[in-house]
Amino acid sequence: MRGGDGSGGEMARPMTSVRAAGYSSRGRAGMTVGQAFDPFHQGRESSAGGAYHKLEETPEEQIRYLERKVNLLIEDSTTLAAAGNLRAALEKAKEAGKKERQLSRQREQLELGDQMNLDLTYCVLFNLANQYQRNQLYQEALNTYGVIVKNKLFNQSGRLRVNMGNIYFEQKKYSQAVKMYRMALDQISNVNKDIRLKIMRNIGNAFIRMGQFQDAITSFEAIMEGSPDYHAGFNLILCYFALGDRDRMKRSLQRLMAIRPPAIEQNEDFGATLSDEPIEDHEVFDEDELRAIARQRQQAGERCIVLAAKLVAPSIENTFSVGYDWIVEAIKASPHAAIASEIEIAKAIQYLRAKDFTKAVETLKMFEKTDQKMIGTAATNLSFLYFLDGDYKQAEKYAELAITTDRYNAKAQTNRGNCYFVKKNFVKAKDHYQQAINVDAVCTEAMYNLGLVNKELGLHLEALQAFEKLYAILRDSAEVIFQIADIYDKQGNLQQAMEWFNILISVVPTDPGVLARLGDMFVRDGDKSQAFQYYSESYRYFPSNMDVLAWLGAYYVECEVYEQAVQFFERAVTIQPAQVRWQLMIASCYRRSGNYQQSFETYKRINEKFPDNVECLRFLVRICTDLGMKEVHQYAEKLARTERAKELAQAEATSGAPPRDSTPVKSSREGRPSATSREDSADGDRGLVRSKKVMIREPEAVEKIDPNPQVRRPQTSSKSRGMDADDFHEDVNSLLPE
Template identity: 50%
Template sequence: MYTEALNTYQVIVKNKMFSQAGRLKVNMANIYLKQKNYSKAIKYYRMALDQIPGAHKEMRIKIMQNIGVSFIKTGQYTDAITSFEHIMSESPNLNAGYNLILCYFAIGDRDKMKKAFQKLIAAPLGIDDEDKYFSLGDDPHSNLVIEAIKNDSLHQMEQERKALAEKYIMTAAKLIAPVIEHSFDVGNDWCVEAVKTSQYVELANDLEINKAITYLRQKNFTQAVETLKMFEKKDSRVKSAAATNLSFLYFLENENTQADLYADLAVTSDRYNPLALTNKGNAVFITGDYEKAAEYFKEALRNDSSCTEALYNLGLTYKKSNRLEEALDCFLKLHAILRNSAQVLSQIASLYELLEDPNQAIEWLMQLISIAPTDSQALAKLGELYDTEGDKTQAFQYYCESYRYFPSNIEVIQWLGAYYIDTQFCEKAIKYFERAALIQPTQVKWQLMVASCYRRSGNYQKSLEKYKDIHRKFPENVECLRFLVRLCTDIGLKEVQEYATKLKKAERMKELKEQRVRSGRDSSARSRRDGREGSASSDSGQSSGTSSKGDRLSAKLKTLPGVNDPYEASSNKDLDASYTDPLGPQVERPKTAAKRRVEEEEFADEELGEDLLPE
C-alpha cells in the first residue's frame, strides 16, 4: 500500500519535533524506487543525505549507492559514476565496484574500465584467514572448537560473500576482456595478470578456462584445444575441468579415442566430477557397451542428482538397450526438472509409441507442440498416430500443419496426395505430387501420378500433355508409353502408331536389360566355378564363353524391331497396352440408377393374372 505509506511518512516528516526525519526520507525514496519513479527517488535520497550527519558513514555510503543505482536506471551514467567513484574512494565494496565497471562499459571508457577492475579486486572482503578452520595441534579441545565452527552460520556467510565476490570478478572480466584491448586474447590476458596479483589467485585458472570456452563459441577449436591443454599440469580441480571440456570437444569432432583419453584424465583428476563421468559414459556408449555406459551415468547422478545431461543420456542408453520402462522412468524424472524441454517431451512420446500406447504418445506430443508449435516432425508424427488410430480428419489437420511449416517432407506430401485421391478430389492432389516431383526430379513416379490425377479428374488434354512431357524426359519409361498408347487410342489421335512402336521397342529393350543382368550373374557364377579348374580348362572355357556370348548377342539383335522383321511389327495388333495406375484402382461410384432400372425391367417381365386385368 505504497500511497498510504507515503502519506503517513509525509505527516511524520512535517512534524518539526521529530529529529530522525532524514531516515524516513530514505524509506520514501525506496518506495519511489519500487514504483520506478526514479527522479523522485533521487530527490528524496539526496534530501536524506543532507539530513544524516557525517558520523553515520555507513548509512551515507548505502544512500549514495542507491542514488547511483537510480541514475543507472535513468541512463545517466556520468552521474552514477560520480556516486560510485566517491564510494570506492571512501569505503570500497564489491557492489559499488561492479556497478562502476558497468557504467564505464556503458560509456566505453577503456582506461577507466581497467582502473575500476583493479579497484574491484582490491575491495576488502572482510573475511578472516581460512587457516582458523584447520587444526594445527593435538589439543582435543581446540579440535572440538574447530569442528563446531567449521559449518556454522558465520562461516556460511563468509563463504557466500566469497562466492559473490568471485561471481562479480568473473562476470566483470568476461564483460571487459573483449573491449579493453584490440583483441579478446590480449584483454583476457590482462585480466588474468591483474587477478594473479590479488587475493583471488584461484580465479586466474577459471578465467583461462573461460578463454577456451570463448574460443569454442567463436568456432576456433584449435585455439580452444591449445588453451585447455595448458592445464594438464595444474592442480586436480582445474585439470579435471579442462580435461572435461577437451573430452567433450573431441567427442563433438568424432575423435572418440581422444575423447575417451581425456575423459579418463578428468575422472582420474576428480572422481566426483559428474560432467567428467558423463563424458566417460558417452565415450563408452559410442563403443556399444551400453551396460558400462549406464554405470558411468548412474555414478554421475550419485555425485550430483541434478546433472540433467547424465540423466538424459542414461535414458537414451536404456532406450538403446530396449529397456523401455526404465528409459521412460528417466525421462519422466527429467521432465519434472526441465518442464519445458522439447527434447524430453519428444523422447517420452517416442517411448510411449514404442510401448504401444498411442493415446499417451499423442498426449505428450500435444504438450510438445504447445511448446514448439512450428516443429514439423512432431506435427507429422501426430498425423501418423491419428492415422494409425483411424481418425483421418485429425491426421489430415496435423499433416497439413506439418506441410505448412516444412513443405519438403516427401512422406507428408505422399500422405496428403493419397488422402485427396481417397476422398476423390484428384485435382487437389496434383499440387502435392507436383511438389514431390520438384523435390525429386529424377523420380518418374511423381510425374506419372500428376498425369494420372489429371486423367481421373477428366482433364484428358492436360493428362496427355503431361504424359508427353514425361516421355520427353524419360523416353525409355514403359509405363508412360502404355498410358500414351491408351489415351491416344481413347481420344482417337494419329500418334497412337508412333507411341505403339516406341512402346514395343522400350519393352524389348527392358527385356534385353533383364537378360543381360541374368546372363551377367550366370557368367560370374560360372567364372567362379571355372576358376577352381586348371589353366588349360580355363583357356578352353574362355573361348567357349566368348563364342556363346557372340551367339547370344546375334540372337538379341534378331529380336530388335527392324532387324529381319516385316513392317507390320510396328502395328499395335498384338501389342500389350495394359497398364497399372500408379494411384491404384479408381473407386467405383454407386450404381443406384442402374439398380432401379433392373428392378423395373424384372417387374415388367412378370405375367399379370386375369384378376388384375381391367374389366
C-alpha cells in the first residue's frame, strides 16, 4: 500500500492500538536522549537520507543529567574509600563538590531555583567532610561539617556535631570534644535512646582522658541504668579503681556480670543433637553472619569481665586470693558461669607473679578433676612450673597431658620440646618445636628454641634462618641478636659477627660481656686500638672480670705504660689475693720501669706470703746481685733448698711414693686463671644466655675460657733495649693473655 500522502515515498508503519501509542516489548531503546515522542513520524526530515532531527535538551533534562553525574562521583568516592584508596576517594569527593556547585549556578541561570535538590547538596558535603577526616585533614573536615550544621535548611544536621567531636577527640582536644558531644545531645530527642547513650559513652571516655573521673562516672552510670553495656560497665569499674572505691568496684562488677550475653540460637535440626558438644562440631552447619556477630559480641563481653576481674581482684579484698575467690563465686551465680575457670587460671598466674609456686600448682591441679575444658591450659602451665622447678619428669607428664587434650596447643608442644632438650635428645626436641611453629607461625618461644637446637646439632645455617625470622618479629630482643652474632662468629664470618654485635650494643649498651666479646673479636681482627676501647668500656661497667683485667694490664705492658698496668694488676690482687701471678706482675712492672727498690720490696712481700715460689726467689737473687745487696746469699740458699724440695717431690710423684712433706710445693702454674675467672666471665654474659620466655640455657652462649691457657706475652720493645732473654720471661710469658 502506498502512503496516504500520495507521494510514492516509503511505506507508512501499520497503525495499531498498541504500537501506534509507542508501547512495545522493545520499549524506547532506539530513541536518543532528548528525542521527543513521535509515533506519526512528524519530526522526520524530507531528505533522502531519512535521518532524525535531534531536538535540543530541555533545561530540566540538563539538570537531571548533571545530578546523575554528581551521584556517580559520590558512589565512586565511597567505593574507593571502602577499598582503602583514600587519596583517590578524596579527589572524587572534591570533583563531586565542583559539579554540584556548577549545577547550582546552572539552576540560577535557568531560573529553576525552586527545584533545588537539598538532599544532593547534603550528600556531597557530608561525603567530602568524611573523606577529609579519613585523610586526617581535620581542619578542612571541621570547616565542611560547620557549613552543614550552620545551614538551617538541612534537617537533623545537628547530629553531625558528633563527628566534629570525634575529630576533636582524635586531636586530643577533649574539652572541645565534650562541648560538641553535648551540643549534639541537646539536638537529639529522647526517642533516639540508643544514639543518646552512645554519645554519653563518648563523653565519659573524653572525661577519662582528661582525668575527670567523677564526671565520667556520671555518664557511665546513666548508661548502666538506661541500657547496660559491657564497655560502659568496664569503663565505670576503671573509674572506681582510679578513685580507690572498693565497695563501688564490687557493685559495678556485679552489674557487669549481670548483663546477659546475646542469645545464639541453634538450628532446630542440629540444636538438640549437638547442644552438648563444643561449638566447633556444629558451627559448620549453623554458622551465619548474624550468629558470628553475636558470638563476637559475647566473646568481647566475656573479655571485659575477665579483664575487670584481674584488675580489681587485688584491690577489693585484703589479699588477691580472697578477691579472686569472691569474684569466682559471683561469676558462678551470673549468666557468665562458663568463664569462672578462666578466673581460676588468672588466680594461679597471680600466684606465679607472687612467686608462690606451691599455691599456683595447687590451684592448677584442681582442674584435673573439676573442669575438663580448661585441663589443657592448666596442664600447660603445670608443665611450665615443674620445668622451672627442675622436676623434668612431672613437666614431661603434664606436657603430654596438654598435647593429648589439644594436639594443636603450640605452648604444650614447646614445653614438650624443652623436656627433650634438657635430656639432650635434640632431634625429638626439634620435631616438637617445628610442630609448635606449624600450629602457631608466630610462637616466638618455639622459634627461639628451634634456633638453639639447630645450633646444638651443628646446623648453623638452619639456626641462623630461625633466628633471623625471629628477629623480624622481635627487633629489640638482645637474646636473638646475640645468637645471630654468635653463629656468625662460629662460622668464622668475623665481619658479619662484629656488625651484629654492634647492633646488640645499640640495644644493651651497658652489657660488659658483649663489650668484652667485641673487644676480643677486634683483637682477632688485628685492630688493638678498637679492642682497647671496648675492653675499657667493659671494665667500666664490670670491673671484676679477670680476663678483661688481664688483657688491659697486658696492653699497657705492651705499650710500656707500666704505671697504668700496675693499677689493673693491683685490682686483680684485691679480687684474687691467693693468686701469686698478679703480685709477680706488679713487681715485674716496677722492675721494667726502673724502680728497682720498689720492685725489691714487692718481691720481698711476695716471698713472705709465698715462701716456696721459685720465680719470686729467682728474681730476688737477681735484683740483690744487680744492686750488690748482702741478702743475696740468704735468698740464694733459700732458692737452692726450694728447688731441691721441688725436685724430690717430683721424683716421689714419678715413683709413686707418697711425698714426705704433705704441704704441696707452690709452682708457677698457680698463676694461671682458675675456675673463678671462668665464672666471672660467665657472669659478664649473664644477660645474654637466657631466653626471656623459655627457661632453657644455651650451653655455648658464653665464650669458654680455658682455665690453663698456653699463651704468649704480647710483643713489646723490651728486647730492643738489650735486656737478657730471661729478664721478663718467666713471670709474664705464661701469665698474660694474648
